[in-house]
Amino acid sequence: MFEREKKGERAVVVLPHGRGDVDSASRADEFVELVSSAGAEVLARLDARVDRPNPKFYIGSGKADELAEIVRGVEADLVLVDHTLTPVQERNLEAHLKARVVDRAGLILDIFAQRARSHEGKLEVELAQLKHLATRLVRGWTHLDTQRGGAIGNRGPGETQLETDRRLLAARVKMLTQRLAKVNTQREQQRRARLRNTVPRVALVGYTNAGKSTLFNVITTGGVYAADQLFATLDPTVRRIEDLSCGPAVIADTVGFIRELPHDLVAAFRATLSEARDADLLLHVSDAADDERELLAQVVNEVLAEIGAGDVPQLRVMNKIDLTDAEPSIQRDGEGVPQQVSLSAVTGQGLDLLRQALGERLGGERVRVELQLPLSAGRMHARLTALGAIAEEHVDADGWQLRLDAPRSVLAPLAGSGDEAARALQAAIAPPQEPV
Numbered sequence: 214m215f216e217r218e219k220k221g222e223r224a225v226v227v228l229p230h231g232r233g234d235v236d237s238a239s240r241a242d243e244f245v246e247l248v249s250s251a252g253a254e255v256l257a258r259l260d261a262r263v264d265r266p267n268p269k270f271y272i273g274s275g276k277a278d279e280l281a282e283i284v285r286g287v288e289a290d291l292v293l294v295d296h297t298l299t300p301v302q303e304r305n306l307e308a309h310l311k312a313r314v315v316d317r318a319g320l321i322l323d324i325f326a327q328r329a330r331s332h333e334g335k336l337e338v339e340l341a342q343l344k345h346l347a348t349r350l351v352r353g354w355t356h357l358d359t360q361r362g363g364a365i366g367n368r369g370p371g372e373t374q375l376e377t378d379r380r381l382l383a384a385r386v387k388m389l390t391q392r393l394a395k396v397n398t399q400r401e402q403q404r405r406a407r408l409r410n411t412v413p414r415v416a417l418v419g420y421t422n423a424g425k426s427t428l429f430n431v432i433t434t435g436g437v438y439a440a441d442q443l444f445a446t447l448d449p450t451v452r453r454i455e456d457l458s459c460g461p462a463v464i465a466d467t468v469g470f471i472r473e474l475p476h477d478l479v480a481a482f483r484a485t486l487s488e489a490r491d492a493d494l495l496l497h498v499s500d501a502a503d504d505e506r507e508l509l510a511q512v513v514n515e516v517l518a519e520i521g522a523g524d525v526p527q528l529r530v531m532n533k534i535d536l537t538d539a540e541p542s543i544q545r546d547g548e549g550v551p552q553q554v555s556l557s558a559v560t561g562q563g564l565d566l567l568r569q570a571l572g573e574r575l576g577g578e579r580v581r582v583e584l585q586l587p588l589s590a591g592r593m594h595a596r597l598t599a600l601g602a603i604a605e606e607h608v609d610a611d612g613w614q615l616r617l618d619a620p621r622s623v624l625a626p627l628a629g630s631g632d633e634a635a636r637a638l639q640a641a642i643a644p645p646q647e648p649v
Contacts, residue, residue, distance in 0.1 A: 224253040224291040225284055225312075229263040229272060239505055240472065244295040244317070247471075251324050256287040263296075270309065271302045277309055284310050293320055297473065300349045317473060318345060333396045340389040343382055412453075412600065413462040413575040413623070416489040416525075418517065419498035420509040421469030424532040428498060428558040429466040432567065451488070457568055459576025460601040460619050465492070470516045490522040494574055497527045501555065502536035528574055529553040530567065535560045543570055550574070580621045582641040587612040590634035596627055617641070 226248055230237035241260075248255055259280055261272045270277045271294070284292060291313050292306065298316040306314045315323070322345055325338045417425045433452035451465045465488040489495060497513065499506045510529075517523050534541065534557050541563030544553040551570035556563025581604075586594055594613055597603050602619035617624065621642055628639035 222253050222291065223256055223287070223289045224248060224293050225257045225259065225280065225287065225289045226255055227259050227261060227272065227280060227292060227294045229261045229294070229296050232262065232264055241295065243472070244293075247317075247320055247324065248293055251320060251327070253291060253293070256289050257283050259283060267302075269302065269305050271296065271298055271306075277306065281310050284312050291315065303349065321471065321474065333393070336389055336393050336396065340386065340393065343386050343389070347379070347382055347386075413459065413494070414488075414492045415454075415462055415464040415494050415496060415571065415575070416492035417464065417466050417496045417498060418489050418513060418522075419469060419496075419530075420500070420513055421471050423469065423498045423500045423509075424558050425469060425498045426466055428496075428530070428532060428556075429464065431558050431561065431564060433464060454571075455601070457575065458572030460623055461599075462571070462575055464496075465489075470513045472512055474516060489517065489525065490520055492522075492525055494571075495522070495525050495527045496530050498530045498532050500533050501531040501539060502533045506531075526574070528570060531555040532558055534562065541566055576619075576623065580624055580642045581616070581618050584615045584617055584638060584641045585612060586615060586634055586637065590632075593627065593632075593634040593638070600624075600627075 226245060228237075228241045228244065230241075241258075245255060245258070259276070261276045263272060267273055267277075272280070280292070283289075289312060292310055292315070294306075294314065294316045296316060297318050298306070298314070303314050303316060322338065322342050326342065417429055419425050429450070429452070433454055451463055454462050454464055467488050495517075497510065499510055503509065514523065517525070528551060531539070531553060534555050539555050541557075542555045543551050543566050544555075546552050551573055554563060554567045554570050556567055558564075588608075590612070594615075597615070597617070600619060600623055602617050602624060603615055604618035605616040607614040624638065624642050628635050628642060
């Protein structure tokens, strides 16, 4: 076994593709961008057609020899393969190339490890990394095999290093799982609190680098880090929006998706991605300047279905129209409900249309009524205030005289508690009866 370098930034990229792959060029460019996002310098690229994977190297043995010559020629210490390798293939390639080998899943996990900032994000990434590593524990040395004990006829090999590593790894995975369970409990409590306030919930989803964080910042002044790179942000951020016609809402910026997102990573990030699963509306952000936007949107929808958010209503947002000839617009279905908004988060074009569409999708029919509440109904008054439903109010010895202006869908949950104030609200917002 050769000695692994602790750090490798001089990389050779291997780009496997099958016969007739129509998206091989764009996928290759995306992988090179992933490598750059991880901080490695791409010294050379090797295209390899793989019609039938080689069990030993995944690529053919001839390509493996060609790759070894390239690695020696450019003095690279890292080889990145745009495909998921089996542990045996990864180990065989490392021995053949005398360089560290990382597959697509390992590269994505490394980027996530660099980007995670919150305590929860770091726990999720470490758990995913350990689960990925569990299948790649190979025997680098066997010095503990020399440990022997017992009487004559009862001797046996001591604990191998591989067994020790597996035991320590299993203990760490168990500890991280317990910590994440506590974090998930805290998030559930926060979500239940938002549900009690009946504030509509919106989640930003989309392919990585589609402009979600930039859009999040301009509509919430959230201050979330945004950059032109893959996986610029990982940690979920929730902010409140006040300037919608439907009243206030909360919006969450979630992690971006990508092709072949490692399954362990999706499983570890379920607590984070649950912001999308529990949302009332998903803002599905796409790059309008990307020719493959529909294919990438399908990738996002597949991940959403995997985490249980496939049935959540969506409003499509075509971002970056400043890079195209498109104009800001709202596309509606046959019933007039907004389905897609074209805008530019960088220039601000179409942001007013997005707010209008959000107000319509979250609000529905508005209710403008008078309501009288006794002074004992302070809880109901506080909840109406938090929702921004009170347009005007006057208080005297008899209680509050309120003029409400809010969507019926926002007020209706408050009218279901059954007390006197809820019954008064229910009577006030009940739709008028049509004459018989």
